[in-house]
Amino acid sequence: MSTMDQPEPSLGELVGELGADLSRLVRKEVELAKTEAREEAHRLTRAAAFGAIAGVAALLALILLSMALAWWIDQALNTAVAFALVGALWIVATAVAVTMARSAMAEVKPMPVTTDAIKGAVTGERADDPIHRDLTAVNSTHQISDTRRTHKENAS
Secondary structure (H helix, E strand, O other): OOOOOOOOOOHHHHHHHHHHHHHHHHHHHHHHHHHHHHHHHHHHHHHHHHHHHHHHHHHHHHHHHHHHHHHHHHOOOOHHHHHHHHHHHHHHHHHHHHHHHHHHHHOOOOOHHHHHHHHHHHHOOOOOOHHHOOEEEOOOOOOEEEOOOOHHHHHO
């Protein structure tokens, strides 16, 4: 039988094939995402382990250096006063670090593109394509302002 003798597939058959192809594509993409997530989790676990080792080593070094500083100050003052001064120094350093951590956490906006897409799916509004966003730098602190119009604003 030649190619001329074969009947052309119907629209229903073409749509069915398209659906099957799309289904296969989605399954493959999900498999790829799972594989990538596993590999990334493995890398993250390894990095966290090395980070923990580095943290313990840094803590031990900090303790020893703090004790050395206290004994060095002890040459001029009472031993208890020297250790109290070093402890007060670390309390000040901790307060500064906590303040900086709080301000950094206030700036965290987890997955804004995904959040926008989910909100759009839940409310029935079309989420904008992230590639075509009109983002404007607000100031020198690198904050970004989203100047897109929502579906409701466009309708009015």
